[in-house]
Structure formats: structure tokens, C-alpha cells
Amino acid sequence: MLALLYPGQGAQSAGFLHRLPAHRTAAETIEEASDVLSLDVAALDSNDALRSSVAVQITLVVAGVATQRRLADAGIEAQMHAGLSVGAYAAAVGCGAVSFGDALRMVKHRAVLMEQAYPSGYGLSAIEGLSEAQVETLIGTMMSASEHRIFIANVNAPRQIVVAGSDDALDAFNIQATTAGAHRAKRLAVSVPSHCELLREASEALVEYAASLSFSTPKQLYIGNRRARALHRPEDIRDDLATNMRYTVRWFDALTTIVERGATLLVEAPPGQVLTDIAKAAYPQVEALAASSFSDDRLVEIVRRRVDA
Structure with a gap:
């Protein structure tokens, strides 16, 4: 059973859209996105462009x-789709729950709301x-010793936790975490305090915006971010999707749900392999592949062989 995994913000790297397979589906997808958003999506993966959360979220x-x-x-065809944070939008398109155009409009509005709420310093x-x-x-x-506010944003693995907050709070917390035994405490390439109560108002605005968009019953399983369970109802x-910026992403629980539901092959969409590495460490009995590590023909060949088997 095949599950497609879609990474979130922080996985991006300059030029990653241009490293997608030289296949018509990639070109057509980029062209469609450009038409929907009335902008040149192919230009959004430069170093300069990727400083904006809007560009990052759209391109992912x-x-x-x-x-x-x-x-x-x-x-x-995958039987399950799951995305971390903004990757959930690609998952919702992949399983047939929302059109690509509506997902793009919603994710652009999401990123704009997030940037407007916290343009810098977080x-x-x-x-x-x-x-x-x-x-x-x-x-x-x-928090009892200072005014710094820190929130748990993602639980990606049992010992891989992402926290959100202001720059000063994060710098101080990284030192505290290292002193407490963390082998690494590192800032991510994300400029907003995602997945915490700081984005409550932005999330409420996105809920209101999304109310007018059309959602359908998914054709394949969609595994949610917030509760890490299969969601079947369009609403x-x-x-x-509309609220995941406000709540902790429980990615490891979602991955566990995918494995428990019988996935035997996991394929992570570009550009990275963070989700692949998490899966390999936690569930070595399940084959996990990062699409970006293979040529187009090779990926299709391997996935087809595994699915047929």
C-alpha cells in the first residue's frame, strides 16, 4: 500500500522547482499554478523569493x-496522503478533497495572513x-523565569520537537535545550511562529475565507495534521487545513496512523528527505523513499515494482 508524504516549510531550497522531473506533468502543474495566481510561479524558488513565506508555501x-x-x-495511485503543515494542502489535492486551484488560493491567503501577523522577529x-x-x-x-513565550509547534518524532516563538525567546531556549542534553537546537528557515496560539486570529480569518471554497469527500485516505487521524468528511x-497554523502538528502520530493502516511504501515529495529519514528511523520495516533522490524514470520504475509486488 502506497502513501504519499508532503513536506512542510523549512524543506525548501533554492531552485527546487527547477529540479522537478523534466516531465510534462511538472511543467503543466507550474503553468496551471501561475495561471491561477496570476504570477510566475517558476520564479518563486530563487534565494531571494524564498525569503517570503508566501513563495515558500506556494512552491511546496x-x-x-x-x-x-x-x-x-x-x-x-497512492491509497493515503499526508502532509506536514503546509504539505497538508498538497495532500488534500492528491486525495481529491479540494481542487488544485482552490488549494493554491487558500494557501496563498494563509501565507499572507501569517506574514501580516508576524512580519519579522519570530x-x-x-x-x-x-x-x-x-x-x-x-x-x-x-516562562516562569522570564517573559519569553515558547510553544511546541511540531512533534515530528519522539525526540525531534519543533518550538515556536520570538527570535530572542528561541535563541534563549536553544541554549537551555542544549544545556539540558539536546544534541541539536537549531533555527529553521521559517520566519513566522507556526502552529501555536500566536496565530489564533490569522487562523480564524482563514477559516472564514475557506468557508466559500468547495471541498469533496476524498477518494483516498487523508491523514490530518492536528489529530493525526484519517478524515473522511469534506468539512x-x-x-x-484552515486551523493547522494554530495547533501543534503531530506528525509522528500521523506517521504511526499511516503505518498502522497498512502502508508498505512511503514516498516523500520534493524537495527534501526529512520525512523519509523520520520514517526510516521509526519504522525500518516500511520502505521509505525520497522522490528527490531519484531520477524520474527510476522513481516510477521502483514505485511501480513495489506497488505491483
């Missing part, structure tokens, strides 16, 4: 949908080597 969704369409063009840090409980304890200690998927 485009790359995810292009990958799903390429496999579908080869006759390969972001995320990845803490590796501490559990969620240890990170929560550190947050409590730090639940709409809510998951």
Missing part, C-alpha cells in the same frame, strides 16, 4: 501536486534529542 504545494500527478500519469527552532515532556518542562521553567478536511 506545487512540488507536491506535481509529484502526485507524475505518479498518477504513470498509473500509480520563527521556529528544531530541538533534537529531547522528548516532548522534557521540552514542555523546559518551556515551563523558562473536517477544510477545518484541518
Whole structure:
């Protein structure tokens, strides 16, 4: 059983759209996105452009949908779709819950709201080597001793926790985490405090915006971000997308749900392999592939062979 995984903000790298397979599905997906948004999407993956969350979020969704369409063009359909943070928008398109055009409009509005709420001075840090409980304890200690506010944004793995807050708070917390035994505490290439209560008002505005968009019953399973469970009703998927900026992303729980539902092959859409590495470490019995690590023909060949087997 095949599951497609779609990465979130922080996975981007300069030129990644131009490294998509030289196949018509990629070109058509980029062209469609450009038409929908009335801008040149192919120009959004430069170093300068990727300083904007708007460019990052749009291009990640485009790359995810292009990958799903390429496999579908080869006759390969995933039975499950799951995306981390903004990757959930590509997952919702992949499973048939929302049109590509509406997903693009919604994700652009999402990114604009996030940037308007926190244009500078905030972001995320990845803490590796501490559990969620240890990170929560550190947050409590730090908040009782200062005015710094830190929030758990992502639980990507049992000992890979992402926290959100202001630049000063994150710098201070990274030092505290390292002192407490984290092997790494590193700022991510994200300029907004995603997945926490700081984005409550932005999330409420996105819920209102999304109310006018059309959602459908998914054709394949969609695994949500917030509760890490399969969502079947269109309105639940709409809510998951509109509110995930406000709530902790429980990616490891979502991955566990995917494995428990019988996935035997995981394919991560470009540009990175963070989700692949998490899956390999936690569930070595399940084959996990990063699409960006293979040529187009080779990826299709391997996935087809595994699915047929």
C-alpha cells in the first residue's frame, strides 16, 4: 500500500522547482499554478523569493501536486496522503478533497495572513534529542523565569520537537535545550511562529475565507495534521487545513496512523528527505523513499515494482 508524504516549510531550497522531473506533468502543474495566481510561479524558488513565506508555501504545494500527478500519469495511485503543515494542502489535492486551484488560493491567503501577523522577529527552532515532556518542562521553567513565550509547534518524532516563538525567546531556549542534553537546537528557515496560539486570529480569518471554497469527500485516505487521524468528511478536511497554523502538528502520530493502516511504501515529495529519514528511523520495516533522490524514470520504475509486488 502506497502513501504519499508532503513536506512542510523549512524543506525548501533554492531552485527546487527547477529540479522537478523534466516531465510534462511538472511543467503543466507550474503553468496551471501561475495561471491561477496570476504570477510566475517558476520564479518563486530563487534565494531571494524564498525569503517570503508566501513563495515558500506556494512552491511546496506545487512540488507536491506535481509529484502526485507524475505518479498518477504513470498509473500509480497512492491509497493515503499526508502532509506536514503546509504539505497538508498538497495532500488534500492528491486525495481529491479540494481542487488544485482552490488549494493554491487558500494557501496563498494563509501565507499572507501569517506574514501580516508576524512580519519579522519570530520563527521556529528544531530541538533534537529531547522528548516532548522534557521540552514542555523546559518551556515551563523558562516562562516562569522570564517573559519569553515558547510553544511546541511540531512533534515530528519522539525526540525531534519543533518550538515556536520570538527570535530572542528561541535563541534563549536553544541554549537551555542544549544545556539540558539536546544534541541539536537549531533555527529553521521559517520566519513566522507556526502552529501555536500566536496565530489564533490569522487562523480564524482563514477559516472564514475557506468557508466559500468547495471541498469533496476524498477518494483516498487523508491523514490530518492536528489529530493525526484519517478524515473522511469534506468539512473536517477544510477545518484541518484552515486551523493547522494554530495547533501543534503531530506528525509522528500521523506517521504511526499511516503505518498502522497498512502502508508498505512511503514516498516523500520534493524537495527534501526529512520525512523519509523520520520514517526510516521509526519504522525500518516500511520502505521509505525520497522522490528527490531519484531520477524520474527510476522513481516510477521502483514505485511501480513495489506497488505491483
